[in-house]
Amino acid sequence: MxxxxxxxxxxxxxxxxxxxxxxxxxxxxxxxxxxxxxxxxxxxxxxxxxxxxxxxxxxxxxxxxxxxxxxxxxxxxxxxxxxxxxxxxxxxxxxxxxxxxHLAGGTVGTVVRTRGHLAPGELVTLLSPVSSTVARLHGLGVVHGDLSPDNVLLDLDGRPFVADLGVARIAGADPAGLRGTEGFVAPEVLAGAVPSAASDVHSLGALAWFCLTGEAPGPAVVRGRLAEHVDGLPDELVETVELALRTRPEERPDADALAVAIFESAPPEPVVLARGSDEVGLLTRRIRAAARPAVVGAGVVGATPHRIAVVARTLLPWVAVAAVVTVVVLGALAWTGSRDDARATTTAGTTAATTPRAPGPDGPGASPDARRSRGGADPRSLVDAPQRDPTALVQALADARSVAWSAGVAARLVEVDAPRSPALARDTEVLAAVQRARQRYVGLAFTVRDAEVVARRGVIVTIRTRIDTGAHVVRGPAGEVARPPAAGAPVLLDVVHTDSGWRVHDVREA
CATH class of the missing domain: 3.30.200.20 (Phosphorylase Kinase; domain 1)
Structure with missing residues (x-):
């Protein structure tokens, strides 16, 4: 070029x-x-x-x-x-x-400057997912550093996308004078402090203030209360925004907690976009398609994982979210999809009597890095791994999967799933729903019972396998729930060799 x-x-x-x-x-x-x-x-x-x-x-x-x-x-x-x-x-x-x-809906800045301000429900639709994304960046040790109205882009359905990571910095790196966008920079950064996850949260609070008032917030001593600038705001939303804008970094919530608080502060509403001086009457997809799956008992019938995640994110109360996440995760956790296993779970309020032992350094669930440190090559890096030892390859992928689920960090799914693959899209949606339900998996490990190559189609190799899920604990706001071990049903694992090694492309019923 x-x-x-x-x-x-x-x-x-x-x-x-x-x-x-x-x-x-x-x-x-x-x-x-x-x-x-x-x-x-x-x-x-x-x-x-x-x-x-x-x-x-x-x-x-x-x-x-x-x-x-x-x-x-x-x-x-x-x-x-x-x-x-x-x-x-x-x-x-x-x-x-x-x-x-290319995001054709413009920027949040364009929309607000054209319309004057957004409604509280529109702010929820925009800023809750943005805060969740920022939380994932923080989980990678990355501080964005310039969260501002023109660095949040929109598609034509009103969905927000975080942009301009070129100003980001890795935690601990020299900030080299980073200052961000005027009006959206935390006070400690203006005073010379190193940008941090807490300063990103302040920028998110400033972005929320801008969306609701049409102006960037001034310094704390002169800006007054948010409710003095806009009438009729929900008290919960006012409290959440002002908490994010606290002068002392340690008094601000983290980005994930901010995402949850924003979501709970007001009912989400469709976002009306703007182009130039004309409003575009397009709505977000938050109710489309996902709005009407039939809910039966603890399960969701006739809904894809993507749709379930959207329901959990935008439509159901948080008590119901926990039930939906339980079904989705147990159905997808070990690539088994067993609905009987999904329903064989204790209620969300049950406290575990015992916590299963975490996987040892040599057992299932040991990280691929731990395996390599003991002198063995990571099977994912071997070009002929499916032919040489398909069980070892699937076990390495399953180990990486347990690490991602235990950490609750979606970014770690790149160690399991191929870029832009159906598996990555599905896993990201499901893990995002787990994060929003504030659940964590403790002592989670998978054991590959058997694996054999059954087909090759171009660059894709299909492995028939069974993967068992070990006993573990689900930890959430309601306490801890003990999950018993579960035998995995046969599945077809489509794997592909990428620049980073073997990764999962898709998972299908056997």
Whole structure:
């Protein structure tokens, strides 16, 4: 990819220099027009070889390190509310070009500036998932550093996506003068402190204030109470926003708790988008398709995991969320899908009498890193693993899966599932529902009983396997629930060899 002539005009956004570009040239891509300038580069809309619309962000060489941060984060995590990276190219000039999702709904800043402010229910629809995504970044040790109205993008259905990770920093790294966007920076960062997860939470609170009032919040000593600026706000929402804006970082909630508090503060409402000066009467998908699955007992009949996750997120009260998550997780946890096993669970209020022993360093559930430290090669890295020892390969994938579920960090699913695969999309949705229900899995381990290769279709190898789930504890707001061991039903595991090794592409009934 090359860029043609560039002007020498430069200006600054935060600490990042913006260099004006003429249209970039990338074989196979038809560049259409410039669509904006973010904290780390000029952004153009383009048509990809497959006909889809993408965004191409050209980051100047002087900020190439920031592009590498964005690459590292976007290559590690697949989150339903994080802008997706398609490919990246280093240009001969040293500039870096990132091909990203194009979000045609504009930015939260555009919507608010056009309409004046958002309704409380719209704020819930926007900011609760954004806060959850930020919590996942924090779980990776990544601080965004510039959460602001123009760094939250929208699709045409009103769904929010966190963007501009080029200004992010890895926890413990030199902040190098990072200041973010004026009006949305935590007071301790303005005073010279290192940006942190708590400063991101302050920015989320400032974003909420902006959405509700149309203006960034001023300093605490002069801005007054949120209820003084907007009439009729729910008390819970006012308290949540002001808690996030506390001057002392230790008094703010973490991002995950903020997501839950925002969700519980008001009923979600569809988001009315804006384009230029015209409002677009499109609604979010929060009620579509997922709104009417038939609920039978503790299960959900006729709903895909994606739909169940949407129901759990937007429609059901939190008591019902726990029941839905129990069914979904037990059905998907060990790639078994046994509905009888899913229903064989204690009630959410039962306290476990004993806690099962956590898996030892050599047993099921031991991390792949632990296995490698004992001198054995990770089967996922062996090109001929399915032929050499399919049981060892599936066990390594199952071990990585238990680590992801036990940690409750969706980013760790990249150690199990292939990028942009059906398995990753499904697992991310289900684990997100678990996180929103504030549940954790303690002592979770899987044991592969048998595995054999039964088919090869192009790059996909199909393994028939049975995976048992060991006894473990589900820990949540209502206490601890002991789960007995469960034998796994046969499943077909489609695996594919990626740049990172063997990963799961999909799971099907045997």
């Amino acid at each position: 090359e860029t043609s002539e560039r002007t020498t005009t430069t200006r600054y956004a935060g600490r990042h220099r913006i260099v004006d570009h003429t249209a970039p040239s990338l074989p196979g891509y038809d560049v259409v027009e410039p669509i904006g300038e973010g904290g780390t580069g000029t952004v153009w809309s383009a048509v990809a070889p497959d006909g889809s619309t993408v965004a191409i962000k050209v980051v100047p060489a002087v900020d190439a390190d920031d592009a590498l941060v964005e690459l590292a984060v976007l290559g590690r995590i697949r989150d339903p509310h994080l802008v997706r990276l398609h490919e990246a190219t280093t240009l001969p000039s040293g500039d870096v070009a990132l091909v990203l999702d």
